Amino acid sequence: MPLFSLESGLVVRHGARQLEFLRLIPGGKVQFEDQRTRLVQTMSLPRFYSAVLDGNIVPLIGNESISNATQSGKPTLITDLSSLNHKDTAAVSRRMMWVKALRKRCITRGQRAKLQGELAAIAKALGETKPPSVSTILGWMRDYELSSCNPAALISGNARRHRERQLNPLVEETIHKKIRSVYLTRARFTLRHTVEQIILALRQLVKAKKLAPEEAVVSKSTVVRRINEFPRHDIDKARFGPDYARAKYRTTVEGTQAVRAMQQLQCDHTLLNWVVICDRTGLPLGRPTLTVIVDAMSGYVVGIYVSFYGPGLTSVLNVIKNSIRPKDDLAAAAGTKKPWIAFGLGETIVLDNGLEFHSPQFQLAAWELGIDLEYCRVRTPWLKPKVERFFLNLDYLTLTDGRVRKPIPNGLNLNPKDHASILFSAFVKGIIKFVVDVYPFEFNERRLQTPYDAFNESIDLLPPPMFPSSYQQLDLIAAMSRELTVGPAGVVMPGLNYSSPVLHQLKMEVGHKFKTRVKWNPDDLSFIYLQHPVEKLWLPIPSIHPNYTDGLSWTQHQLIRKHAIAKHVAGNGPEQLLLARQELHEIWMNPQAKINRSQDMKTAGKFSGLSSNQILLPASAPVALSPEKILSREEIVIPQADVPDFESFVMGLR
Numbered sequence: 001m002p003l004f005s006l007e008s009g010l011v012v013r014h015g016a017r018q019l020e021f022l023r024l025i026p027g028g029k030v031q032f033e034d035q036r037t038r039l040v041q042t043m044s045l046p047r048f049y050s051a052v053l054d055g056n057i058v059p060l061i062g063n064e065s066i067s068n069a070t071q072s073g074k075p076t077l078i079t080d081l082s083s084l085n086h087k088d089t090a091a092v093s094r095r096m097m098w099v100k101a102l103r104k105r106c107i108t109r110g111q112r113a114k115l116q117g118e119l120a121a122i123a124k125a126l127g128e129t130k131p132p133s134v135s136t137i138l139g140w141m142r143d144y145e146l147s148s149c150n151p152a153a154l155i156s157g158n159a160r161r162h163r164e165r166q167l168n169p170l171v172e173e174t175i176h177k178k179i180r181s182v183y184l185t186r187a188r189f190t191l192r193h194t195v196e197q198i199i200l201a202l203r204q205l206v207k208a209k210k211l212a213p214e215e216a217v218v219s220k221s222t223v224v225r226r227i228n229e230f231p232r233h234d235i236d237k238a239r240f241g242p243d244y245a246r247a248k249y250r251t252t253v254e255g256t257q258a259v260r261a262m263q264q265l266q267c268d269h270t271l272l273n274w275v276v277i278c279d280r281t282g283l284p285l286g287r288p289t290l291t292v293i294v295d296a297m298s299g300y301v302v303g304i305y306v307s308f309y310g311p312g313l314t315s316v317l318n319v320i321k322n323s324i325r326p327k328d329d330l331a332a333a334a335g336t337k338k339p340w341i342a343f344g345l346g347e348t349i350v351l352d353n354g355l356e357f358h359s360p361q362f363q364l365a366a367w368e369l370g371i372d373l374e375y376c377r378v379r380t381p382w383l384k385p386k387v388e389r390f391f392l393n394l395d396y397l398t399l400t401d402g403r404v405r406k407p408i409p410n411g412l413n414l415n416p417k418d419h420a421s422i423l424f425s426a427f428v429k430g431i432i433k434f435v436v437d438v439y440p441f442e443f444n445e446r447r448l449q450t451p452y453d454a455f456n457e458s459i460d461l462l463p464p465p466m467f468p469s470s471y472q473q474l475d476l477i478a479a480m481s482r483e484l485t486v487g488p489a490g491v492v493m494p495g496l497n498y499s500s501p502v503l504h505q506l507k508m509e510v511g512h513k514f515k516t517r518v519k520w521n522p523d524d525l526s527f528i529y530l531q532h533p534v535e536k537l538w539l540p541i542p543s544i545h546p547n548y549t550d551g552l553s554w555t556q557h558q559l560i561r562k563h564a565i566a567k568h569v570a571g572n573g574p575e576q577l578l579l580a581r582q583e584l585h586e587i588w589m590n591p592q593a594k595i596n597r598s599q600d601m602k603t604a605g606k607f608s609g610l611s612s613n614q615i616l617l618p619a620s621a622p623v624a625l626s627p628e629k630i631l632s633r634e635e636i637v638i639p640q641a642d643v644p645d646f647e648s649f650v651m652g653l654r
Contacts, residue, residue, distance in 0.1 A: 004059040095154040184238035261458035264296035265346040266384040269311035291319040298454035302342040317478040334432035344465020479519035522554035
């Protein structure tokens with residue numbers, strides 16, 4: 001432990017400045033002068049000493065301001081006298097007694113003759129029969145005083161001396177070559193095999209008369225010591241790969257750098273182990289993907305989003321929107337007992353290396369919101385521990401209905417028809433209650449505080465939160481897009497049509513038929529965005545079937561069409577269509593058709609006034625295309641025609 005004194009000549013380092021001690025001022029204050037600018041700084045003595053203990057002010061001992069260990073990039077090693085063995089401790093004690101004896105007799109380092117005259121008396125007082133030489137004692141005293149009276153300077157150099165190797169240099173070279181070529185490889189050969197390869201290589205050197213037979217003997221312990229000379233990280237990296245070594249030797253140095261709420265947010269996805277069905281249609285939605293944003297300082301959940309099309313850009317942008325908006329209405333709908341207090345824009349989002357996070361569209365969204373992005377290194381989930389901890393706790397939920405489980409041999413498996421079904425509303429309600437009422441109140445053993453308390457205390461000290469005035473830019477960035485043709489039917493998508501007076505006016509300006517980029521929200525098909533071919537701006541175009549598309553997602557629409565196609569194929573629809581086309585061809589090509597033209601005209605009179613809309617929906621009794629009306633077969637009038645398959649009819653309307 002180096003000592004220093006407030007005396008003339010003391011120099012300290014404060015940041016990039018070097019200050020020289022001037023004087024002590026009455027009242028417990030000290031003055032220092034900058035060695036370059038001669039600027040005088042005055043501070044209280046307690047403040048100065050606290051800065052020394054904190055490392056902000058470093059006294060310069062001797063002429064060195066930074067130790068050699070720090071310059072070489074190696075860690076600074078601290079000498080602890082209590083860690084020495086009995087022999088080295090006794091040696092330090094003996095040297096310390098001689099140094100103190102000289103200081104008590106006021107013998108300085110240069111008074112060699114005076115020390116020679118009193119050497120016998122000092123040895124007798126210390127009880128030594130064989131005192132050290134004068135030069136040795138003066139060397140001890142010099143090391144002690146030049147190190148600012150640090151007793152560690154009296155430790156013998158033999159305490160850390162490494163034993164010299166006795167093996168032949170050629171043997172040492174062979175051992176190192178075989179360790180690198182055999183042991184430190186991805187084949188991961190055993191230590192025994194490595195020793196055998198070394199012995200065989202040494203025998204070849206003996207045959208070549210480069211080594212004597214008695215020198216070509218290597219034990220297993222010798223090879224182990226040579227292997228231990230390699231850094232353990234390099235050994236595991238060579239044998240198991242860099243990813244394994246990085247995960248094994250990971251060390252958290254700074255921990256979570258966030259010091260306040262909403263300063264750093266951590267975002268990630270996970271595929272949940274439940275199957276969800278739609279409340280309105282009863283269609284299976286599949287296994288949900290949960291996207292979460294968690295506050296890094298407190299661990300409080302800021303936003304969630306559930307999707308059924310896997311992790312992607314839409315999921316990320318929607319969870320950001322959820323994290324920004326106040327969520328009192330969601331908490332009230334879920335029946336939570338506590339409020340959801342997280343809202344507003346965050347400062348930084350910590351992400352992994354998913355493709356959606358590195359997409360240019362996501363970068364644009366971050367620019368729109370003014371949020372910074374930080375990416376973790378590949379395969380380092382510990383760099384965003386808060387969100388990973390949330391996913392771990394989420395797996396302990398007691399939700400059993402609809403949960404996907406691993407088959408157990410010789411076990412009774414649940415019937416998926418009875419148990420693999422949970423309503424979307426019940427699922428989301430359970431997730432929100434877990435996020436608001438359960439997870440934020442789990443006590444943190446290290447912080448000795450719950451996430452709710454930590455977030456609530458920090459949010460009270462922050463400025464008012466910021467909100468974006470509109471989400472249209474985010475909706476456009478997150479939307480799915482495709483190049484489509486605009487024609488007389490408007491914008492035609494698979495099973496959907498979009499048109500409006502605005503589109504009609506656009507066609508009058510651009511042309512009756514043109515191609516342009518179309519975007520749509522996969523969670524809401526009630527409208528689309530159409531890009532103006534000239535101005536490159538976006539126009540919202542509503543659906544011409546709002547009763548079908550309101551609240552309809554792209555996943556639900558795909559399931560409906562898939563079901564309709566499967567039903568059509570199962571009912572031999574293609575065969576019936578092929579036979580009908582053949583009959584029509586025979587009617588047109590039959591020569592007798594001209595003879596019976598008058599009779600055909602009489603038959604055609606019976607179908608006068610009939611059209612497709614009159615067969616399905618008579619003009620005298622129009623039926624609104626709402627779910628209640630569609631599902632009512634009695635309200636559909638089909639005169640003089642067989643009733644078609646109802647499901648196919650409904651799918652045809654859609």
